[in-house]
Amino acid sequence: MRALIVCGSMDGGFTSEMCRSFSEGISTYGITSDIIFPIEMRIEHCTGCDECSKDGKCIITDDMEKIYKAFRESDLLVLSTPIHFSGPSSVIKAVIDRFQPLWFGVDEHPTYVAALLSGGGRSPNFKNAQSIFKAFSITAGINWLGQLEIPDTDSKEISDVKRTSFDYGKEIGKTVTDSRK
DSSP states (O other), rough: OOEEEESSSSSTTTHHHHHHHHHHHHHTTOOOEEOOOOGGGGOOOOOOOOOOHHSSSOOOOHHHHHHHHHHHOOSSEEEEEOOOOTBHHHHHHHHHTTTGGGGGTTTOOOOOEEEEEEOSSSOOOOHHHHHHHHHHHHTTTTTEEEEEEEOOGGGGGGGHHHHHHHHHHHHHHHHHHHTTT
């Protein structure tokens, strides 16, 4: 089994460490993963041209092709973002928006999706990011498994975040592998 983890932040922070630890957690159930950092890629914004309605393919040629390929080859998709102004990062939102072709019946996609959410403050608003991610899940016809929410990262030790993310990865790994039996 394979997972695609899309990290909506820069490499080297709490959110990317959540992704790595989650990946280690799911690997205990034999799930391999690719962690992609769209911030390091050239990904254009969706223009809303609806050209994808003709054949289910986006007309923009950029690094999103790498994400589409990994998406088609994955059993599990993980969307990860820090909370910015009570919502997901613009990086992860741009990736989600580029999945507009899903409205037009792209057949190959993961079976499951989960989210990793981090917020620097004591009580960040995770609901908006969760709502966007769930809407994506529904649109794509992917089973929503839930999300891990880690608030107050500005005052947490990275080791605590890693442990929690690893444990959540194990939980999701078990859910996904048990469903395949």
